[in-house]
Amino acid sequence: MSNQRQSGGVGLFDEAGVERWPDALAGARLHVVTGKGGTGKSTLAAALALALAAGGGRTLLVEVEGRQGIAQLFDTPPLPYAEQRIAVAPDGGEVRGLAVDAEEALLEYLEMFYNLGLAGRTLRRMGAVEFATTLAPGLRDVLLTGKVKECVGRTVGDDRRGRGPRQPLYDAVVVDAPPTGRVVKFLDVTKAMGTLARTGPIRTQSEGVVALLHSPQTVVHVVSQLEDLPVQETLDTVDELAEANLPPGAIMVNRVRPARLPVTDRVDEGGLRAGLEAAGLFLKDDEVGGLLTEVDEHTERLAVESGVRSRLDAAGMPQIELPELADGVDLGGLYELAELLREQGVRHDR
Amino acid sequence: MTAETVPGGDGHAGASRGRRPRHLDLDALIDDRATRVVVCCGSGGVGKTTTAAALALRAAGRGRRVVVLTIDPAKRLAQSMGLEELDNEPRVVPGVDPGAGGELQAMMLDMRRTFDEMVLGHTTPDRAQAIFDNPFYQTISSSFSGTQEYMAMEKLGQLAATGRWDLIVVDTPPSRSALDFLDAPQRLSSFLDGRMIRLLSAPARAGGSALRKLVGSTFNLFAKAVSTILGGQVLADASAFVQAFDTLFGGFQERANATYQLLRAPGTAFVVVAAPEPDALREASYFVERLGTERMPLAGMVLNRTHPVHATLSGARAREGAEALEAARGDATTAAVLRLHADRVETAERERRVLARFTRAHPAVPIVDVPAMATDVHDLDGLRAIGELLRS
Ligand SMILES: Nc1ncnc2c1ncn2[C@@H]1O[C@H](COP(=O)(O)OP(=O)(O)O)[C@@H](O)[C@H]1O
Ligand SMILES: Nc1ncnc2c1ncn2[C@@H]1O[C@H](COP(=O)(O)OP(=O)(O)O)[C@@H](O)[C@H]1O
Ligand SMILES: [Mg+2]
Ligand SMILES: [Mg+2]
Numbered sequence: 001m002s003n004q005r006q007s008g009g010v011g012l013f014d015e016a017g018v019e020r021w022p023d024a025l026a027g028a029r030l031h032v033v034t035g036k037g038g039t040g041k042s043t044l045a046a047a048l049a050l051a052l053a054a055g056g057g058r059t060l061l062v063e064v065e066g067r068q069g070i071a072q073l074f075d076t077p078p079l080p081y082a083e084q085r086i087a088v089a090p091d092g093g094e095v096r097g098l099a100v101d102a103e104e105a106l107l108e109y110l111e112m113f114y115n116l117g118l119a120g121r122t123l124r125r126m127g128a129v130e131f132a133t134t135l136a137p138g139l140r141d142v143l144l145t146g147k148v149k150e151c152v153g154r155t156v157g158d159d160r161r162g163r164g165p166r167q168p169l170y171d172a173v174v175v176d177a178p179p180t181g182r183v184v185k186f187l188d189v190t191k192a193m194g195t196l197a198r199t200g201p202i203r204t205q206s207e208g209v210v211a212l213l214h215s216p217q218t219v220v221h222v223v224s225q226l227e228d229l230p231v232q233e234t235l236d237t238v239d240e241l242a243e244a245n246l247p248p249g250a251i252m253v254n255r256v257r258p259a260r261l262p263v264t265d266r267v268d269e270g271g272l273r274a275g276l277e278a279a280g281l282f283l284k285d286d287e288v289g290g291l292l293t294e295v296d297e298h299t300e301r302l303a304v305e306s307g308v309r310s311r312l313d314a315a316g317m318p319q320i321e322l323p324e325l326a327d328g329v330d331l332g333g334l335y336e337l338a339e340l341l342r343e344q345g346v347r348h349d350r
Numbered sequence: 351m352t353a354e355t356v357p358g359g360d361g362h363a364g365a366s367r368g369r370r371p372r373h374l375d376l377d378a379l380i381d382d383r384a385t386r387v388v389v390c391c392g393s394g395g396v397g398k399t400t401t402a403a404a405l406a407l408r409a410a411g412r413g414r415r416v417v418v419l420t421i422d423p424a425k426r427l428a429q430s431m432g433l434e435e436l437d438n439e440p441r442v443v444p445g446v447d448p449g450a451g452g453e454l455q456a457m458m459l460d461m462r463r464t465f466d467e468m469v470l471g472h473t474t475p476d477r478a479q480a481i482f483d484n485p486f487y488q489t490i491s492s493s494f495s496g497t498q499e500y501m502a503m504e505k506l507g508q509l510a511a512t513g514r515w516d517l518i519v520v521d522t523p524p525s526r527s528a529l530d531f532l533d534a535p536q537r538l539s540s541f542l543d544g545r546m547i548r549l550l551s552a553p554a555r556a557g558g559s560a561l562r563k564l565v566g567s568t569f570n571l572f573a574k575a576v577s578t579i580l581g582g583q584v585l586a587d588a589s590a591f592v593q594a595f596d597t598l599f600g601g602f603q604e605r606a607n608a609t610y611q612l613l614r615a616p617g618t619a620f621v622v623v624a625a626p627e628p629d630a631l632r633e634a635s636y637f638v639e640r641l642g643t644e645r646m647p648l649a650g651m652v653l654n655r656t657h658p659v660h661a662t663l664s665g666a667r668a669r670e671g672a673e674a675l676e677a678a679r680g681d682a683t684t685a686a687v688l689r690l691h692a693d694r695v696e697t698a699e700r701e702r703r704v705l706a707r708f709t710r711a712h713p714a715v716p717i718v719d720v721p722a723m724a725t726d727v728h729d730l731d732g733l734r735a736i737g738e739l740l741r742s
Contacts, residue, residue, distance in 0.1 A: 037394045110575045131546040132576045137493045197581035228726045260690040275684025279671035290661030300724035326696050
């Protein structure tokens with residue numbers, strides 16, 4: 001494969017000697033994945049769900065933004081509002097997927113207390129359910145996180161027929177969360193509740209959500225890339241999470257491209273031309289000039305990368321690193337990323 | 351369906367039958383005095399704000415009197431354009447060459463303020479105050495998805511109405527989908543028209559007999575459940591808001607419709623911005639189709655942050671050369687340069703494949719490539735550099 005990883009890009013410890021996936025992360029049951037839009041949240045949440053299920057486990061991958069991103073990634077038809085098996089994990093194990101939707105969650109919720117019957121659909125079609133979830137700004141988030149909590153807490157009997165001592169249904173739940181700008185608001189259920197009724201069923205449930213999100217069972221990972229803006233957003237988010245008392249996970253540095261030329265190597269035209277000729281390549285001047293331009297751009301890129309890397313290091317969080325996949329991410333690519341996660345120690349301790 | 355084309359679009363019409371997309375000539379677009387509004391659209395993070403600012407700066411340098419309405423410029427870019435002051439009015443951008451007789455003003459949208467001004471413009475001050483004091487107004491004006499798009503359109507309408515500038519360049523909100531810009535205002539309207547809140551607060555009266563038959567007493571139950579969850583106050587506030595808003599609503603709708611017409615008018619041109627990534631180009635594709643069905647004029651697409659190769663040496667030969675050198679323990683630096691080139695060829699080929707899917711579906715859409723710069727674009731020099739690239 002042409003996609004050589006940077007030396008030191010894998011292994012259980014990063015260059016500074018920090019463990020990439022410490023025990024605290026391996027013990028968590030709710031993994032929330034955020035990041036600047038487009039950096040690879042959905043991709044890495046999926047790869048993480050695969051890696052955590054590896055070796056006979058069962059994980060649930062949840063999306064909350066109504067994009068049917070899971071179905072696209074795993075190449076399946078759009079997910080209904082129901083948990084469905086979407087993939088087999090490496091070395092046995094399974095990943096299920098769920099596209100949570102605030103309106104369905106509200107209907108499901110009302111169904112528990114009031115019998116709406118078939119009229120629920122009609123209400124939805126009329127836009128009444130959407131309207132209701134918009135009346136109070138926090139309600140949507142409370143509904144979505146409430147559903148996630150229900151999945152984390154769900155148990156089944158540990159024998160085949162569902163009897164026997166009860167065990168959690170899922171070893172771990174991975175949430176493809178809203179992007180950095182919105183994630184803290186999404187997770188700050190206490191604040192969202194301020195806009196809702198002081199008593200009542202949702203209130204009670206939300207107190208449980210708050211407890212889960214602020215417990216060691218939860219970790220929030222931030223996906224980043226080695227560029228100014230994603231790194232800035234990552235660091236801002238890490239601060240905001242700390243302020244909101246939400247437990248930090250790992251920084252997942254995605255789409256790392258190989259460093260071909262150490263910055264210390266000076267490339268001069270004469271030496272390059274001689275080297276090319278030794279390789280049997282007799283190039284015109286403008287071709288050689290073109291190669292030198294590429295070298296300059298590469299050097300500039302490495303300078304930017306090394307600057308943002310030291311800013312990331314200063315955050316003092318565990319770091320996972322994933323390479324740019326040359327052919328983009330298809331299903332095979334997801335498994336490849338999951339494998340690379342496992343090589344860096346990513347696992348769930350059952 | 352293909353959108354209508356506008357100046358700048360018909361560059362090398364003769365060459366368009368081949369696989370190469372037509373070249374988008376943005377200088378022709380901004381130099382054409384008939385072009386009055388340019389709207390930069392695209393999915394999140396592709397470079398809409400950067401493109402809008404760069405086009406506006408370039409147009410001003412070429413003699414147009416330009417205002418650019420930005421939505422969410424990065425902090426450093428905002429600073430360099432003198433956009434820190436948030437008074438929701440355009441300000442002169444310092445450092446623009448007035449040589450050609452042009453000028454550049456810029457503003458950053460303050461959506462809450464735009465909404466407030468709109469309310470004030472349609473009712474008496476004390477009624478407006480009652481609306482501002484309502485907690486539901488705070489929700490709608492700050493966190494409803496769609497308000498930002500609505501207010502961007504409103505501001506565009508206001509700027510156009512002044513006649514103060516001869517070119518308005520508009521950035522669009524950072525929504526996930528480019529279509530939101532066209533759809534969101536309608537969404538907001540259907541929330542404000544009061545039907546839903548009447549149903550929730552007094553379902554029996556508002557529903558009409560047909561509806562009552564359809565959902566029966568369930569709607570009452572639903573309304574009761576919702577009010578249990580939200581607390582009676584939320585519904586009461588929402589209801590009071592909608593009542594107070596009722597008299598304004600017609601005016602709001604009219605304004606929104608007028609701006610929508612402006613987007614369709616001759617003199618308006620949409621520029622779709624995309625990155626050479628599957629998701630961004632899929633979004634661009636939907637948007638182009640939508641412009642076609644709406645009969646809104648598309649100038650073309652800016653393919654931003656591409657990674658072109660600078661030497662024509664093939665990836666395979668570069669790789670072979672590197673392998674030969676490595677095997678013979680030859681010059682390691684040259685081998686590294688060749689590997690680097692092979693990486694770049696691979697990236698460029700992937701970008702071409704991804705783009706080809708778009709051009710097969712939309713062969714008539716002119717395109718201009720803008721290579722990725724090594725660093726973010728955060729000052730006027732950076733914008734000028736992008737402007738140069740937009741032309742080439
Ligand atoms: N490691 C990677 N190598 C190559 N492409 C990647 C990688 N990670 C993500 N991508 C691509 O980047 C794009 C954005 O990724 P996605 O997971 O959808 O981001 P987000 O959910 O953060 O918006 C997708 O096209 C995806 O295939
Ligand atoms: N051609 C380019 N080369 C390098 N950086 C770019 C380029 N175009 C945009 N950027 C950077 O990408 C980021 C996102 O651009 P922006 O214009 O804000 O996107 P959008 O408005 O679509 O969200 C900004 O930091 C900007 O400086
Ligand atoms: Mg995503
Ligand atoms: Mg923007």
